[in-house]
Amino acid sequence: MVNTGYFNQAILQFPVDMRNQVLIIGGGLSGLSAAIHAIGHGIKPVILEKNRHLGGRVRSLFSADIETIIDNGQHVLSAAYHETKNLLIKIGSIDQIYFQKNFEAAFARGINSQIYFRTVPLPSPWNFFVPLLKHRRFTGIPFRDFIHFVQKTRNPDSVLLEKMSVAEWLDYCSQGSAIRKLLWHPLCYSILNTPPQQGSAFLLFRAISASFLGPSSQSGLGIPLNWLSEIFAGPAQKYIEKFGGEIHHFTAVKRIKVEGSKIQKIVTNKSEFAAPHVIMAIPPFSLLALLENSPVNILNDIRQWMNQLKYHPIMTINFYLKEELPFQFPLLLISSPFHWIFPHPKMEQETKLAGYAAVISAAHYYNDYSRDEMINLLASELSKLSGANHEIVKFKIVTEKRATVSQDTVFLKKRPAFETEIENLFLAGDWVNTGLPATIEGAVLSGKLAVEAMLRKSSISGSI
Numbered sequence: 001m002v003n004t005g006y007f008n009q010a011i012l013q014f015p016v017d018m019r020n021q022v023l024i025i026g027g028g029l030s031g032l033s034a035a036i037h038a039i040g041h042g043i044k045p046v047i048l049e050k051n052r053h054l055g056g057r058v059r060s061l062f063s064a065d066i067e068t069i070i071d072n073g074q075h076v077l078s079a080a081y082h083e084t085k086n087l088l089i090k091i092g093s094i095d096q097i098y099f100q101k102n103f104e105a106a107f108a109r110g111i112n113s114q115i116y117f118r119t120v121p122l123p124s125p126w127n128f129f130v131p132l133l134k135h136r137r138f139t140g141i142p143f144r145d146f147i148h149f150v151q152k153t154r155n156p157d158s159v160l161l162e163k164m165s166v167a168e169w170l171d172y173c174s175q176g177s178a179i180r181k182l183l184w185h186p187l188c189y190s191i192l193n194t195p196p197q198q199g200s201a202f203l204l205f206r207a208i209s210a211s212f213l214g215p216s217s218q219s220g221l222g223i224p225l226n227w228l229s230e231i232f233a234g235p236a237q238k239y240i241e242k243f244g245g246e247i248h249h250f251t252a253v254k255r256i257k258v259e260g261s262k263i264q265k266i267v268t269n270k271s272e273f274a275a276p277h278v279i280m281a282i283p284p285f286s287l288l289a290l291l292e293n294s295p296v297n298i299l300n301d302i303r304q305w306m307n308q309l310k311y312h313p314i315m316t317i318n319f320y321l322k323e324e325l326p327f328q329f330p331l332l333l334i335s336s337p338f339h340w341i342f343p344h345p346k347m348e349q350e351t352k353l354a355g356y357a358a359v360i361s362a363a364h365y366y367n368d369y370s371r372d373e374m375i376n377l378l379a380s381e382l383s384k385l386s387g388a389n390h391e392i393v394k395f396k397i398v399t400e401k402r403a404t405v406s407q408d409t410v411f412l413k414k415r416p417a418f419e420t421e422i423e424n425l426f427l428a429g430d431w432v433n434t435g436l437p438a439t440i441e442g443a444v445l446s447g448k449l450a451v452e453a454m455l456r457k458s459s460i461s462g463s464i
């Protein structure tokens with residue numbers, strides 16, 4: 001007899017109307033967001049997640065090597081992440097993120113070559129450019145670069161932007177090497193996790209417009225004050241379960257069964273699930289693997305594109321010192337292998353060591369470096385900046401190999417919509433076409449838009 005898993009058990013126990021349930025594959029932020037929005041429409045979400053943890057690429061873990069909790073990688077939000085903020089308000093953890101009122105960060109290049117940068121209350125982009133001009137001795141940016149940028153971006157041509165890499169766009173805006181090194185390249189690595197030669201100008205400009213070219217209050221960074229799982233996955237799980245949603249951990253979807261124009265069954269490592277409505281909230285490489293295992297011919301229009309996608313790693317070195325570093329934070333490093341250093345959100349209670357995260361985005365170059373080589377590189381960068389030697393008491397390197405898709409012009413070309421040719425299949429995930437870069441905000445928005453697409457297309461209606 002076919003075991004139809006949760007749904008049949010549920011039907012045996014309660015007369016649940018199957019039309020009012022949605023099966024969500026993947027418990028990352030896009031899946032959690034879809035579940036929370038489904039609840040908002042009175043629809044019961046059932047999440048199938050292959051791992052023990054929820055949160056996907058935004059999670060905390062206990063590292064046995066250094067006997068402490070760390071995050072899988074430093075995450076920073078933006079005050080312009082409106083969907084994420086709304087979600088955090090709903091699940092009750094918005095106070096666990098510190099949102100700066102305006103953008104602030106320390107920039108460092110070496111000893112005696114550091115500034116603390118704050119935007120000023122002027123219309124954008126002058127709120128950024130005026131303080132950069134004020135620090136001209138540090139930045140070396142000529143005034144003409146600002147003027148060229150303003151002239152070229154006043155009426156941006158989105159067709160042109162869609163075709164250009166960030167490097168080409170900076171050429172087009174006649175940006176010199178100083179402003180590239182200090183501003184545009186760090187923004188490109190931080191937002192797109194893609195080198196400027198490949199990164200999509202359209203996506204970078206889209207993110208910059210939302211955060212830095214809008215009202216000054218949108219420019220602030222959002223810095224986690226707690227471990228990521230305490231902010232996202234933990235409170236989201238509580239919320240979903242409180243409102244009658246189901247979460248199945250260690251439940252990997254292996255195959256999908258399609259009949260006619262509908263998915264009939266979802267086959268997992270544990271059982272089969274009937275599938276009245278399905279939101280796939282998994283990355284493209286997982287979706288491809290799933291399609292290869294499934295004797296179905298669907299999503300042909302994007303399969304070839306998904307095969308062409310590349311991914312970039314992010315490396316985070318969590319390191320611990322006896323004394324605090326003598327810098328202001330967050331610290332943006334100029335002309336260094338490391339892009340940012342952030343203090344850990346919590347001090348280790350027992351050891352009282354000061355913990356930090358040093359981040360390298362698009363970190364392919366360091367793939368073959370050993371742990372010792374990386375930690376020596378970090379120690380030498382720290383002493384270049386402070387003029388002192390810092391004894392690194394312990395460390396843990398976490399490399400997320402496929403941290404994000406390469407956000408280049410190939411990626412931009414064919415990002416799929418939320419609806420698919422299969423009547424009851426919808427897509428979510430940071431890679432789906434939200435118009436935003438593949439970030440937390442993109443993932444959260446995609447979950448909401450996938451639920452809205454499902455409501456538009458199907459006869460599903462709410463009852464919980």
Ligand SMILES: Cc1cc2nc3c(=O)[nH]c(=O)nc-3n(C[C@H](O)[C@H](O)[C@H](O)COP(=O)(O)OP(=O)(O)OC[C@H]3O[C@@H](n4cnc5c(N)ncnc54)[C@H](O)[C@@H]3O)c2cc1C
Pocket residue numbers: 025026027028029030031048049050051054055056057058072073074075076077251252253254281282283286290314316400402403404428429430431438439440441443
């Ligand atoms: C180190 C690092 C740093 C980052 N920094 C930032 C940052 O500072 N700011 C920012 O905005 N963004 C950042 N990002 C990007 C951000 O984390 C992602 O955009 C976002 O988390 C993607 O969420 P998602 O739900 O689309 O995908 P995922 O988080 O990948 O979720 C997919 C889920 O599906 C599950 N799954 C996959 N296949 C199956 C299957 N067959 N069956 C069941 N479950 C399955 C996975 O286990 C996973 O839980 C960073 C990412 C990394 C890795």
